[in-house]
Amino acid sequence: MNRLTKYLTLAAMALPVAATADPTGCDTGEEVLKFSVVTALQGHPKGEAALAYADYINAEMDGRYCVEVYGRSELYPDDETLFQAMLDGDLHFAAPSFAKISGYAAKADIFNLPFLFDGPLHVLEFLQSEEINQIGDQMSDDGFAALGYISNGMRQFSSTVPMRRPGDAEGQTFRVSSSSPVTAAVLDIMGITPMKLKFSEVYDNLANGTVQGQENTFANIQKMGFYEVQAAVTETNHTYIGYPMLTSQRFLDSLDAETRAVFLIGAQLITHERNRFAFELNQISRRSIIEDDGVVLALSPAEMQAWRDAFAPVLDEFKPSVGAEFVDAAIRINAAADPYN
Known part of the structure; x- marks a missing residue:
């Protein structure tokens, strides 16, 4: 097995x-x-x-x-x-x-x-x-x-517009959980303005339009009902919670x-x-969202590569502040991992 x-x-x-x-x-x-x-x-x-x-x-x-x-x-x-x-x-x-x-x-x-x-x-x-x-x-x-x-698990983006490319939600405001400059840099590439909100405040602010999108795991998105007030969840798996x-x-x-x-x-x-x-x-949770008429967008390999290419500069910019040796260790562990066997 x-x-x-x-x-x-x-x-x-x-x-x-x-x-x-x-x-x-x-x-x-x-x-x-x-x-x-x-x-x-x-x-x-x-x-x-x-x-x-x-x-x-x-x-x-x-x-x-x-x-x-x-x-x-x-x-x-x-x-x-x-x-x-x-x-x-x-x-x-x-x-x-x-x-x-x-x-x-x-x-x-x-x-x-x-x-x-x-x-x-x-x-x-x-x-x-x-x-x-x-x-x-x-x-x-x-x-x-x-x-x-x-x-x-891994974070996914969601928005009031379906997102297949990093720029599809340009001009919107997304909820963020912290003031991390890394997250701010990612959203800046997407043309999105970050707004820091407590987790308990996210649903209401999505529902009333104060923010138009967010990033979270499928478990969080499903349990808190975020998908109910979003056009689609885009399965990017871009970062980890x-x-x-x-x-x-x-x-x-x-x-x-x-x-x-x-x-x-x-x-x-x-x-x-x-x-x-x-x-x-x-x-x-992913399956429950779909079964409840929520939309989950699975990206093609070419679409996923476009996201990776767009965000590549962020790693180079913040690697020193996070710790170059620490990041390199994570890269080595990720490359050596064989979780499916």
């Missing part, structure tokens, strides 16, 4: 079983730890991983600690208030996107470099490498600890060695297990 077949088989077996983490289910005497995510908890790679981590900790630390998981920005949006809450001890775990942490770790912008990776399974090879720890090392300088890395699972170094340092190991090992086990299913979740 090749690796792709194994992924799909395991995912099909695992997806119907949903993890649960009831915010009111902690026992008296347990120390409550809060985990905040901006996505849905069930049916989304990040939410599912957060729930699974809570279940693991709640079983291993029963009677001592209880992790509550809050989704859809119920506690915090993925902005500066979330990071400050972790440093203040009001929040214990979060999984903001890589795009949200570039202010703390410049190397996180590697995932905004267009067409650096051939696909989500190639990215997994990078996430499982030693190189990825360089992002966590940069986060530690500001008091954060990266427990692991949750995978989602993933999430470092963060806590504060202060919280980790407060734990004895044995307890700390439970939290660290649990994160590694859960991210390794759940990341195998993110690919399938995005494939299911």
Whole structure:
């Protein structure tokens, strides 16, 4: 059985079983730890991983600690208030996107470099490498600890006009998740103006026309209904969305060695297990969009090459600021990856 077949088989077996983490289910005497995510908890790679981590900790630390998981920005949006809450001890775990942490770790912008990776399974090879720890090392300088890395999938563009070429949405305004200069450069090539909006604000602003397009994974696009107010989703797979699972170094340092190991090992086990299913979740989401009369445009090889050629200068421009050796390592890992066998 090749690796792709194994992924799909395991995912099909695992997806119907949903993890649960009831915010009111902690026992008296347990120390409550809060985990905040901006996505849905069930049916989304990040939410599912957060729930699974809570279940693991709640079983291993029963009677001592209880992790509550809050989704859809119920506690915090993925902005500066979330990071400050972790440093203040009001929040214990979060999984903001890589795009949200570039202010703390410049190397996180590697995932905004267009067409650096051939696909989500190639990215997994990078996430499982030693190189990825360089992002966590940069986060530690500001008091954060990266427990692991949750995978989602590749970004697709959507707009109020069908897009087959990079210039088809010229003159429009697209929502962006961060102020990344890499993303701004990509949109500038397309003739598009970026507008930073919180994830929870995207649907309403697409619906009322404040922004006319966005970029996201199929899982995000389907779960939040973005496709309902867009003419089409263009399957570009141009960049990647993933999430470092963060806590504060202060919280980790407060734990004895044995307890700390439970939290660290649990994160590694859960991210390794759940990341195998993110690919399938995005494939299911893609199919659900089409079945709900949404439009997904699959590009021809020639059309795809036009996108790659248009964005090629972005890699050259930002490679030094992201880290030339870091980017070169990702290129080597991508080239050597053989995820389908």
